[in-house]
Amino acid sequence: MSIGAKSVSGTGFDVERARADFPILQQKVHGKPLVYLDNAATTQKPRAVIDAISRYYEGTNSNVHRGVHYLSELATAEYESVREAARRFLNAADHKEIIFVRGTTEAINLVAQSYGRAHVGAGDEILITEMEHHSNIVPWQILCRERGAALRVAPINDAGELDLEKFSTLLGPKTKLVAVTHVSNALGTINPIRKIVEMAHGAGAPVLVDGAQAAPHLKVDVQGLGCDFYALSGHKIYGPTGIGVLYGKTALLEKMPPYQGGGDMIMSVTFEKTVYNRLPYKFEAGTPDIAGVIGLGAALNYLTYLGIEQIGAHEHEVVRYATSAVSAIPGVRLIGTAKEKAGVVSFTLGDVHPHDIGTILDREGVAIRTGHHCSQPVMQHFGVEATARASFALYNTKEEVDALVRAIEKVRKVFA
Amino acid sequence: MSDLRDLYQEVILEHSKAPRNYRELPAANHKAEGFNPLCGDRFTVYVTMDGDAIKDISFQGSGCAISKASASMMTQIVKGKSTAEAEKLFDSFHKLVTGHASANGEAELGKLAVFSGVSEYPARVKCATLAWHTLHAALEGKQETTTE
Numbered sequence: 001m002s003i004g005a006k007s008v009s010g011t012g013f014d015v016e017r018a019r020a021d022f023p024i025l026q027q028k029v030h031g032k033p034l035v036y037l038d039n040a041a042t043t044q045k046p047r048a049v050i051d052a053i054s055r056y057y058e059g060t061n062s063n064v065h066r067g068v069h070y071l072s073e074l075a076t077a078e079y080e081s082v083r084e085a086a087r088r089f090l091n092a093a094d095h096k097e098i099i100f101v102r103g104t105t106e107a108i109n110l111v112a113q114s115y116g117r118a119h120v121g122a123g124d125e126i127l128i129t130e131m132e133h134h135s136n137i138v139p140w141q142i143l144c145r146e147r148g149a150a151l152r153v154a155p156i157n158d159a160g161e162l163d164l165e166k167f168s169t170l171l172g173p174k175t176k177l178v179a180v181t182h183v184s185n186a187l188g189t190i191n192p193i194r195k196i197v198e199m200a201h202g203a204g205a206p207v208l209v210d211g212a213q214a215a216p217h218l219k220v221d222v223q224g225l226g227c228d229f230y231a232l233s234g235h236k237i238y239g240p241t242g243i244g245v246l247y248g249k250t251a252l253l254e255k256m257p258p259y260q261g262g263g264d265m266i267m268s269v270t271f272e273k274t275v276y277n278r279l280p281y282k283f284e285a286g287t288p289d290i291a292g293v294i295g296l297g298a299a300l301n302y303l304t305y306l307g308i309e310q311i312g313a314h315e316h317e318v319v320r321y322a323t324s325a326v327s328a329i330p331g332v333r334l335i336g337t338a339k340e341k342a343g344v345v346s347f348t349l350g351d352v353h354p355h356d357i358g359t360i361l362d363r364e365g366v367a368i369r370t371g372h373h374c375s376q377p378v379m380q381h382f383g384v385e386a387t388a389r390a391s392f393a394l395y396n397t398k399e400e401v402d403a404l405v406r407a408i409e410k411v412r413k414v415f416a
Numbered sequence: 417m418s419d420l421r422d423l424y425q426e427v428i429l430e431h432s433k434a435p436r437n438y439r440e441l442p443a444a445n446h447k448a449e450g451f452n453p454l455c456g457d458r459f460t461v462y463v464t465m466d467g468d469a470i471k472d473i474s475f476q477g478s479g480c481a482i483s484k485a486s487a488s489m490m491t492q493i494v495k496g497k498s499t500a501e502a503e504k505l506f507d508s509f510h511k512l513v514t515g516h517a518s519a520n521g522e523a524e525l526g527k528l529a530v531f532s533g534v535s536e537y538p539a540r541v542k543c544a545t546l547a548w549h550t551l552h553a554a555l556e557g558k559q560e561t562t563t564e
Contacts, residue, residue: 030419351433352481353479353480353481354455354480355455355457355480355482355540355543356424356480356481356482359420359423359537359539359540360420360424363419363420370455371454371455371456372455372456376456379456385455385456385457385458385478386455386456410420414420414421414424414429415424415429415481
């Protein structure tokens, strides 16, 4: 199965050159070249990101928004320049709409706790989908329990696509918010966000989009999508862990109460009364992850330099190749066969438990994720406990897909 | 592939495909459910105690080859043993799969020595010990346990 395997893909994207940017990819695992296919969990970091973090700690380290001294001004300028880079990356209207958070999970919790507490009451409804990651389920369950609201779930079909008709019937005057993933982490399904937003807005409900799995693969344009909130994680777009972005429309953010109290989020404090800071600082209490933000900035630069459309086209070709090669293996059942997919090939192999697949693949140097992928309702839909998931990034090649296929053949041999 | 065979020994593969004592035990007077939240492995262990002796034992559930084979072979070795003997076997088994086995412990484990390869795969220790944790919970009268 090594037809058409070559390093410069048909898209013209120079994958070998990009691979050289990632120091970790040069290593061997159990004596075999590392084939890293667990990118939906976290991506590897290019030299530019690693260096930016070191450079910050070696030359710029200082607290932001406080000092009048040289280093603090440097650090603040660099920190704020990343906010502008993130605005450009998402095509937000204003840099005030970019809030730095720990990651997608914190972004969703922020909206649930701040927007949710202010706008959701007894008898109201939050609408999510059956394909959500636990991080886009549990914060809403907590909110609904607190407020006496109800969580509604729009179903998916057996290809792993959202049932838009059922979705529309679940929308109504009680719907106070729609929370939906842009790309499913377990299935790879790309949701038609623009259409979903149109339908939700028609019912008067704002939309939060979980963009954790979309941002690495697709050009995200929050104004084009029309969504009200968009959440993403830095570590899934080649940046460091512990940093992410929440985009929110100014009009909504202005009306929301703070999420956490502390330094930096205030204008003035007396024991009688505190005046909150303006956007976006109202939502950034305490000393932020400055190094993380600067690392994220380097990742955004790197993605912009390579071109997200070029990356997406290259990945699409590798994923298509992987889908056909893996599904040709006897006993393989693909989980998630949506027409529009990005980044993920999720599968089961006969009676072999995904954990056993994962262990055997690991000995061949192939790193994949096995388990329920923090999406147990998706597993329940397909009647499986777990799947094996190969997930792809800009540096993956067709040769690596061939190594994956050989490793799966080894699993079949062990369990013959 | 020799190192993989250390983990996936023939006996283990055979037990995972045809687990022994894989059924519900209607007469069970002790029962517990074991769950590994990381991977979703889930087993129910049924025990019929006669005084302090494990008169009968069975299990049901789903999991990987290691966890299923371990559950199967556990039911074989503890049948007829006292609670204290079963707990001592658990202790020896735990030492075996974490690479701290003693000569004495290995001798009493008999066939279960095939699980020694697990010690080279730290991520799989919980798979090998899930059934044992569940048995321990059942004997203590708890309804459920997790490996977390």
